[in-house]
Amino acid sequence: xxxxxxxxxxxxxxxxxxxxxxxxxxxxxxxxxxxxxxxxxxxxxxxxxxxxxxxxxxxxxxxxxxxxxxxxxxxxxxxxxxxxxxxxxxxxxxxxxxxxxxxxxxxxxxxxxxxxxxxxxxxxxxxxxxxxxxxxxxxxxxxxxxxxxxxxxxxxxxxxxxxxxxxxxxxxxxxxxxxxxxxxxxxxxxxxxxxxxxxxxxxxxxxxxxxxxxxxxxxxxxxxxxxxxxxxxxxxxxxxxxxxxxxx
Numbered sequence: 001x002x003x004x005x006x007x008x009x010x011x012x013x014x015x016x017x018x019x020x021x022x023x024x025x026x027x028x029x030x031x032x033x034x035x036x037x038x039x040x041x042x043x044x045x046x047x048x049x050x051x052x053x054x055x056x057x058x059x060x061x062x063x064x065x066x067x068x069x070x071x072x073x074x075x076x077x078x079x080x081x082x083x084x085x086x087x088x089x090x091x092x093x094x095x096x097x098x099x100x101x102x103x104x105x106x107x108x109x110x111x112x113x114x115x116x117x118x119x120x121x122x123x124x125x126x127x128x129x130x131x132x133x134x135x136x137x138x139x140x141x142x143x144x145x146x147x148x149x150x151x152x153x154x155x156x157x158x159x160x161x162x163x164x165x166x167x168x169x170x171x172x173x174x175x176x177x178x179x180x181x182x183x184x185x186x187x188x189x190x191x192x193x194x195x196x197x198x199x200x201x202x203x204x205x206x207x208x209x210x211x212x213x214x215x216x217x218x219x220x221x222x223x224x225x226x227x228x229x230x231x232x233x234x235x236x237x238x239x240x241x242x243x244x245x246x247x248x
Contacts, residue, residue, distance in 0.1 A: 002229035006031030009082040010228075011075055013065050013122060014092030016043035018191030019141065022217035023089065023224050028056035030225065035078035035085075037063030037071075038092070057082075065092045065118030068125075075125035087137040087228055088126040090119045090163075095145075097153045097206065098199035107198055108155045115159035119166060127179075135178040135232070139224060140167045142185040144242060152202050160185070164238075171237055180235045182227040187242030190214040213245045 010027055014020040016038035024034055028051045036058060038044050044060035051058040059081055063074045078085045093115050096107035119140050130136030145153050146160030167183035174181065194210050197203035219241065227236040 002030050002225055004229045004231065005225065007033065008086040008228070009033045009035070009078055009084055010087040010089065011035045011037065011078050011085055011126070012089045012091055013037045013063060013071070013074070013118065015060075016040040016047065018193065019186070019189065019217050019220045020089070020091045021047055023091070023221040024051065024058070026218060026221035026225055027228075028054065028058065030229075032056075032087075033082050034058040035074065035081065036060050037065075037074040039064050065121060066113040068121045071118070071121040072125040075122070075129065079129055084133055085126055085129050085136060087139065088122055089139045089141070089224065090122040091141045092118050093141060093143075093160075093193070094196040095143075095153075095156050095193045095206075096196045096198050097156050097202045098197070099152050099202070100154055102199060104199060111155055111159045115156070116162050116166075119163055123166075123170065130179050131177065137180040137182070137228060138167075138170065139182045139184060139227060142167070142183050144185055144187040144240065144246075144248065146185055147240065148248060150248060152199075152205075168237075171235075178232065180232075182236050183238050184220065184223050184227070185238070185240040186220050186223075187246045187248075188214040189217055189220055191217055213243045215243045 010032045012020050015036035041062040048058045048060045061074050063070045098104045140163050142163040143160040145157040146164050149157040171181040194206040223239045
């Protein structure tokens with residue numbers, strides 16, 4: 001068992017599949033109490049049943065991170081159920097990449113709403129509780145694309161770079177409080193992320209890359225576990241990881 005995880009109340013957005021689901025399973029095995037949010041309530045409910053079958057405590061709440069009131073209800077639900085919130089994982093995200101000249105303006109807006117505003121809504125919901133507790137941990141999910149931009153990923157890279165900037169600003173502003181901050185930037189991990197791409201050519205290329213090199217979603221869950229399990233005086237601020245085979 002990892003240290004410093006058992007009994008912690010952990011809220012995860014985008015928990016119905018991929019990184020969020022894998023992280024929920026990993027943290028449940030370590031004794032965390034989980035509050036899971038996503039739009040697909042049926043999948044959340046199935047995950048909660050599986051976790052409870054293994055002895056975990058978990059709660060599912062339908063959550064669209066583009067709606068501030070739903071994110072607030074998710075965090076408040078954790079506090080009402082368990083009395084506190086120890087960790088927020090702002091995981092919900094999407095990646096409908098395309099070249100800019102294809103003018104996928106609705107996709108751009110969706111990425112800004114989910115990838116940036118969703119993170120800010122999570123911070124706004126959790127931070128007052130953590131400040132009252134004088135402790136907590138906010139984990140934001142960026143991407144390798146937040147460090148490097150390539151053709152077809154300009155808007156996605158911009159949103160994920162914004163997550164890194166927000167996370168660093170938050171880290172500085174919270175000192176000298178006992179609230180920790182971490183930003184995790186995965187490379188190609190096996191999730192449904194490529195399915196959000198609406199541009200046919202871009203989607204085909206992305207799926208080909210994921211099929212050839214993507215690593216399991218549990219690789220992300222282990223990174224989360226590492227950050228959370230550190231002693232309270234240790235603040236792991238940034239983790240960047242990729243498949244060993246990934247050049248980009």
